Amino acid sequence: MGSEQHAAIVIQDLRKTFGNQKILNGISFQVAQGETVAVIGRSGGGKSVLLKLLVRLQTPDSGSIRVADKEMTKVDEKQLTEVRKKIGFLFQQAALYDSLTVEENVAFPLSRHSEMSAQEQEKRVRELLGEVGMDRDREKMPSQISGGMQKRVGLARALALDPEILLFDEPTAGLDPITSAEIGKLIVELKQKRQMSAVVVTHDVHGAKAYSDRMVLLQKGSIRAEGSFDELEHSKDEVVSQFFDYGLR
Amino acid sequence: MYLAIFVVVATAISGTLVSNRLRFSLPKHIFVSVFEWFGELGIFCVRLFRSALAPPYEFRELLRQCDEIGSLSLPLIALAGAATGVVMSLQTRDSLVRFGAKSFLPAVIVFSLVKESGPVITGLMVSGRVGAGIGAQLGSMKVTEQIDAMEASAIDPFKFLVATRVLACTLMLPLLTLASDFCGILMGWVANTLAEAISLRLFLENGFKNMLFTDFIPPTVKTMVFGFIIGIVASFQGMRTQGGTEGVGRSATTSVVLSSLFVVLADVVLVRLIITVWG
Numbered sequence: 001m002g003s004e005q006h007a008a009i010v011i012q013d014l015r016k017t018f019g020n021q022k023i024l025n026g027i028s029f030q031v032a033q034g035e036t037v038a039v040i041g042r043s044g045g046g047k048s049v050l051l052k053l054l055v056r057l058q059t060p061d062s063g064s065i066r067v068a069d070k071e072m073t074k075v076d077e078k079q080l081t082e083v084r085k086k087i088g089f090l091f092q093q094a095a096l097y098d099s100l101t102v103e104e105n106v107a108f109p110l111s112r113h114s115e116m117s118a119q120e121q122e123k124r125v126r127e128l129l130g131e132v133g134m135d136r137d138r139e140k141m142p143s144q145i146s147g148g149m150q151k152r153v154g155l156a157r158a159l160a161l162d163p164e165i166l167l168f169d170e171p172t173a174g175l176d177p178i179t180s181a182e183i184g185k186l187i188v189e190l191k192q193k194r195q196m197s198a199v200v201v202t203h204d205v206h207g208a209k210a211y212s213d214r215m216v217l218l219q220k221g222s223i224r225a226e227g228s229f230d231e232l233e234h235s236k237d238e239v240v241s242q243f244f245d246y247g248l249r
Numbered sequence: 250m251y252l253a254i255f256v257v258v259a260t261a262i263s264g265t266l267v268s269n270r271l272r273f274s275l276p277k278h279i280f281v282s283v284f285e286w287f288g289e290l291g292i293f294c295v296r297l298f299r300s301a302l303a304p305p306y307e308f309r310e311l312l313r314q315c316d317e318i319g320s321l322s323l324p325l326i327a328l329a330g331a332a333t334g335v336v337m338s339l340q341t342r343d344s345l346v347r348f349g350a351k352s353f354l355p356a357v358i359v360f361s362l363v364k365e366s367g368p369v370i371t372g373l374m375v376s377g378r379v380g381a382g383i384g385a386q387l388g389s390m391k392v393t394e395q396i397d398a399m400e401a402s403a404i405d406p407f408k409f410l411v412a413t414r415v416l417a418c419t420l421m422l423p424l425l426t427l428a429s430d431f432c433g434i435l436m437g438w439v440a441n442t443l444a445e446a447i448s449l450r451l452f453l454e455n456g457f458k459n460m461l462f463t464d465f466i467p468p469t470v471k472t473m474v475f476g477f478i479i480g481i482v483a484s485f486q487g488m489r490t491q492g493g494t495e496g497v498g499r500s501a502t503t504s505v506v507l508s509s510l511f512v513v514l515a516d517v518v519l520v521r522l523i524i525t526v527w528g
Binding site for chain 2: 055080087089154
């Protein structure tokens with residue numbers, strides 16, 4: 001109970017179905033303050049749904065989700081807004097607003113939730129874009145930059161409100177190995193610099209090794225294994241070892 | 250009765266309900282889907298009003314949408330209004346000459362444009378241009394997770410995206426109708442004067458001689474209802490988009506089909522209402 005009180009995220013017996021298909025089948029785990037947990041597993045295993053449940057973009061059928069000490073299944077709209085301000089979310093395809101420039105994308109949450117003046121916002125946006133190495137492309141539209149650059153901008157936008165928790169949905173999916181490594185390095189740097197809690201949904205076992213403190217392997221909506229990279233790598237469970245064998249090739 | 254038939258046929262045409270698997274149980278499926286559609290639309294409207302009425306208000310985005318919907322639609326609306334004025338002048342002139350009522354031509358053009366043609370043509374043109382635009386834009390944002398990203402950033406997409414578009418449509422339609430009426434009357438005079446010269450002043454005097462404010466205000470104001478319908482139907486179709494680019498295309502199409510249909514149906518009801526109230 002004591003450890004739950006200090007955890008950034010506590011998930012208990014979470015269940016979600018779409019029609020007849022069970023997506024999450026009673027999963028439970030915690031993310032401690034400052035800890036990065038990588039959720040790995042095969043496609044269609046419910047990893048992205050799990051992230052969307054954490055910010056209540058979808059609602060669970062049953063179970064409990066505590067994020068920043070708030071029960072997400074019970075909060076009202078006002079409380080939900082306050083919790084969401086504490087969470088940064090990097091989407092799989094970055095989900096940049098295509099009618100806004102790179103700079104405007106990052107400024108968008110700031111303009112709505114901060115008390116900063118226009119000049120302060122501009123300065124903050126430059127800092128954030130500098131942090132992800134995108135300060136030279138401020139004026140470009142999302143369609144004018146590559147997928148990796150979009151992910152960087154998406155990350156800068158996710159960091160705009162200085163969140164306590166970061167959620168990454170496949171941060172390296174669809175990127176070449178060099179860009180994937182750069183994004184991975186960025187996550188490690190952020191982790192060291194900001195001490196935020198993070199949940200990273202990924203297929204990339206190599207990347208997850210670099211930036212995660214702990215790993216959770218989801219298999220058909222249930223947690224198959226949980227532990228450090230080394231523990232999972234040497235697991236005797238057939239499914240876990242098969243996943244790591246293929247993942248590390 | 251007619252309303253029910255129209256809704257069922259239009260929904261089927263729009264392609265949202267028909268799939269090969271369900272072809273044999275089509276009547277039941279359509280019936281259930283129509284009710285589901287209206288139910289979801291009702292929930293959508295409740296959420297929209299709740300979001301729109303609570304501060305802070307998105308004035309900047311509202312102005313941007315007014316520009317997008319209003320000023321960018323103006324050339325199209327002006328052209329449609331002008332074409333209607335010309336056609337009306339050419340067609341009516343011949344008929345009125347046969348009945349020896351040529352002198353009524355200005356009044357016929359002005360009355361029919363102001364009371365019916367102007368508002369309906371504006372409504373239909375806007376539902377084509379703006380309805381498709383809103384449906385496709387919101388649909389594209391939905392399938393690329395931009396709306397989810399907005400929600401995850403604690404920004405209410407109903408307030409920022411939907412309320413501003415619906416309000417902009419509602420406010421811009423009467424102004425666009427005025428522009429359509431103006432261009433129609435002007436080009437009606439041009440077409441008339443090419444056949445038989447008449448001064449603009451005399452044309453307008455004859456046209457507006459018997460016109461009352463009750464002939465002008467209600468038909469113009471009724472286009473606010475058209476604007477509301479276009480905004481709400483297109484936003485609703487856009488926000489419930491599923492299935493990638495194909496889904497976006499389907500949302501754009503259904504936005505146009507359904508909003509045009511509801512504009513025509515609303516016109517029937519509103520004309521009856523206006524006649525009942527103002528005579």
